[in-house]
Amino acid sequence: MASTDTGSHAKEAITTPISAPVHAVPDATKEPEVNKIFRLAMKLEASDVHLKVGCPPMMRIRGDITRMEMRPLSQQDMEKLLL
Secondary structure, eight states: OOOOOOOHHHHHHHOOOTTOOOOOOOOTTSOOTHHHHHHHHHHTTEEEEEOOBTSOOEEEETTEEEEOSSOOBOHHHHHHHHO
């Protein structure tokens, strides 16, 4: 016999408090800043890009992790890179 579950999970998914914060929608036509780092990684033939708040960007080049000559990333820097 088929289940008669009314989908309480679906109900939870659609109920959102009115006071929920609204985040700005990024401009879809603007390229993310992180693409500059990705292009540099491709130019340097890096296999990985490592981004962490509190550290400068790092790349794995020929098996070795190399710190980029940049200042450590702040939380705001990270958000700007990805949005």
